[in-house]
Amino acid sequence: MLAGKKILIGVSGSIAAYKTILLTRLFVKEGAEVKIVMTTAAKEFVSPLVLATLSKNKVLQDLATNDEWANHVQLGRWADVFVIVPLSCNTLAKMANGICDNLLMATYLSATCPIVVAPAMDEDMWHHPATKKNIATIKAYGNKVIAVKNGELASGLVGEGRVAEPEEILVYIKEHFCRTNEFAGKKVLITAGPTYEALDPVRFIGNHSSGKMGFALAKELFEKGADVTIVSGPSKEKLPYTSIKRIDVISANDMYNACMGPAAESNIIIMSAAVADYTPATVATEKVKKKEAAWQIELNKTKDILYQVGLQKHQGQFLVGFALETNNEKENALLKLKAKNADCIVLNSLRDEKAGFGHDTNKITLLHKSGEMIEFGLKSKAAVAKDIVSFILQKINE
Incomplete structure (x- = not known):
């Protein structure tokens, strides 16, 4: 900079x-x-x-x-x-x-x-x-x-x-x-990190997402002039700039509630969080003791934030979803692109070494609704963020 x-x-x-x-x-x-x-x-x-x-x-x-x-x-x-x-x-x-x-x-x-x-x-x-x-x-x-x-x-x-x-x-x-003006006047909403779905006051269902990718995107977009809000699940990541608005949440429902309002007013929405697909039907008010040989947990579907944002998407908005897959990666990502009414899906695979959760590096493929598909090699998440942001800039200016 x-x-x-x-x-x-x-x-x-x-x-x-x-x-x-x-x-x-x-x-x-x-x-x-x-x-x-x-x-x-x-x-x-x-x-x-x-x-x-x-x-x-x-x-x-x-x-x-x-x-x-x-x-x-x-x-x-x-x-x-x-x-x-x-x-x-x-x-x-x-x-x-x-x-x-x-x-x-x-x-x-x-x-x-x-x-x-x-x-x-x-x-x-x-x-x-x-x-x-x-x-x-x-x-x-x-x-x-x-x-x-x-x-x-x-x-x-x-x-x-x-x-x-x-x-x-x-x-x-x-x-x-030292900020540049490529995204000057643009409001950007980013989600990052995991969500934790409570079982009782001390236990939860979660995942291994660190939030690093979402925070790298927030930094890159802010440096290019955007007005950035990041909604983050539990994450140790820190923002380098005080002017980036951070909203901390815990559960998938918390993230849904925090996103829907800002999403309606944002020019660019990037859903990079690893949101839980299911949440316990009931949450114990006291710590569950280790008594029974088995513990059965009933799960309900969480609200699909990307889908709901896609439903309310209006002209001029650019919606980016993330897809972390383990098999049939491109096929599943293309289905998600269409089903969620997204403009772009960022695909990565757990089968790629040093990519995905917890790593400082990532390997992605960008799939655009036009049919365009761009594959990138393994890079630092900061470099990956630059690639994603450059792609978004290109598409919103076409």
């Missing part, structure tokens, strides 16, 4: 300045071009030589060096985004009041690109009324502020004021400044 992006890092005087070493490395590794400007105080905490080596650009520190002027106006126009990290209490006050006494502040005051700051200071400083006022002031100027963390501070205290971690800053920049 950062390939070709121009990122300017401003470093002010704080013990947290050492974290800019990793942040610079992360930006460069993602393909960004990085330049760095730092205050005199910042040099006491992190070496300009280290940052210059990692960024592959000279670190700028002074308004002028010998007969050479550091063009702060050009710097602020060169960057796609200007990230000031760590933002010290002192530099924060200067930003709020327009004090221009160093290269960092001159660059800030002349910058035309978006500006993001990640504050770092001790808890008492962070909670001081002057700091709160200054934060409110720079927000009013249009600057974005990455929230401080609660944790161990340089003073030895534990509390608020700890700077966000480099990985969190990287995600923030991606989320707010």
Whole structure:
């Protein structure tokens, strides 16, 4: 996402300045071009030589060096985004009041690109009324502020004021400044993970779905500009972006109730969850004791979410179903494609090694209602998500 992006890092005087070493490395590794400007105080905490080596650009520190002027106006126009990290209490006050006494502040005051700051200071400083006022002031100027963390501070205290971690800053920049617009204005609903059908308060019927495929799709579509909602059964997977709406459910009925409303308003619906086909007819209110030699369980069919969504599908919606098969794979997938009124079925087989539940890889075949069929080799689920999303984009633009 950062390939070709121009990122300017401003470093002010704080013990947290050492974290800019990793942040610079992360930006460069993602393909960004990085330049760095730092205050005199910042040099006491992190070496300009280290940052210059990692960024592959000279670190700028002074308004002028010998007969050479550091063009702060050009710097602020060169960057796609200007990230000031760590933002010290002192530099924060200067930003709020327009004090221009160093290269960092001159660059800030002349910058035309978006500006993001990640504050770092001790808890008492962070909670001081002057700091709160200054934060409110720079927000009013249009600057974005990455929230401080609660944790161990340089003073030895534990509390608020700890700077966000480099990985969190990287995600923030991606989320707010690096999304593309292929799916801009599109609402996407995705289901993911298993469902658990309760037998009693401690037992359930479930499956081995991890949710990895659905979460990879949510990430890929969000990065391409979509407004994404994911309805997930029990899953350990986490979303990288806070702007993706997540609805957690347990049972097939829970998932049905969570999906039907958003489905009606979505442009693209991807049903990748492994929803239980059957659920116990009765659920014991107390734990069933191990007494009898056998335990017979009556099961009822669950509501078919994909079928119901297909019934209410209106013109302009694109519906994707998933089919995990063990035999007659393509025949069964084609039957599902027609029966569910889907536009596309993503087929995978449990007979394919390292594909399906629990794996980080998958091997799929895409079957479109037009009769088009595309087979892919074994790939990471992130790469598979790119293939599926590219196919959807192609079809909705035909």
